[in-house]
Amino acid sequence: MYAKSQLAVKMGVTLGDWFSAELGSRQSDPISPLSFITLLECMMESADCNVLCKGVNTHEPVIRDLRFADDVDLLAEEETELQLLIDQVHASSEDCGLKINTSKSKVLVFKKRWRSFSDYYMGTSVLECVHEFVYLGNLTTRDNDCSAVQK
Numbered sequence: 001m002y003a004k005s006q007l008a009v010k011m012g013v014t015l016g017d018w019f020s021a022e023l024g025s026r027q028s029d030p031i032s033p034l035s036f037i038t039l040l041e042c043m044m045e046s047a048d049c050n051v052l053c054k055g056v057n058t059h060e061p062v063i064r065d066l067r068f069a070d071d072v073d074l075l076a077e078e079e080t081e082l083q084l085l086i087d088q089v090h091a092s093s094e095d096c097g098l099k100i101n102t103s104k105s106k107v108l109v110f111k112k113r114w115r116s117f118s119d120y121y122m123g124t125s126v127l128e129c130v131h132e133f134v135y136l137g138n139l140t141t142r143d144n145d146c147s148a149v150q151k
Helices: 031-046 079-095
Strands: 065-068 071-074 106-108 120-122 125-130 132-135 138-141
Touching (some): 031 065, 071 079
C-alpha cells in the first residue's frame, strides 16, 4: 500500500522536501488505531492472570481489568495480586514490543480496602499512588466517590 509513496511536511504555506516513508503505518491511516487496539488486546490476553489473580468479585463474573481503547484499569482485592497483575501486563507489553508510559500510569487504592499502602512497581519504575484520578472522563476518588466535579 505504501510502496514508493512520498511524503512532505507542510507548515503554513511552506512545503518541505519530499522523502520516502520506509516503515510503519501512517498517522492518518485508518488501519493504525485498529492495529494498535488489536495488538493491545493480544497483549492483555497473553497477560492472562486468571489462575493466579482473583480479581474483584462482583457476584459473577470476576473482573480483573477494564479496557476501553488504550485505557486499561487493573483491579485486585489484594495488594500482592495487584502487583502480580502489573508484572504480568508489563512483561506481556515488552513481549509485544509495547512500552507502557509509567509517568501516566497511576495506582488508586480505596482506603477501606487495604490497611497499608505499598509502592507498586512496573519494571524498575515506581508507580505514583494518587487519591483521585480521571478515567474515561469521570473523577474517581480514594473514598470511591464518583460524584465529585472533575477538576
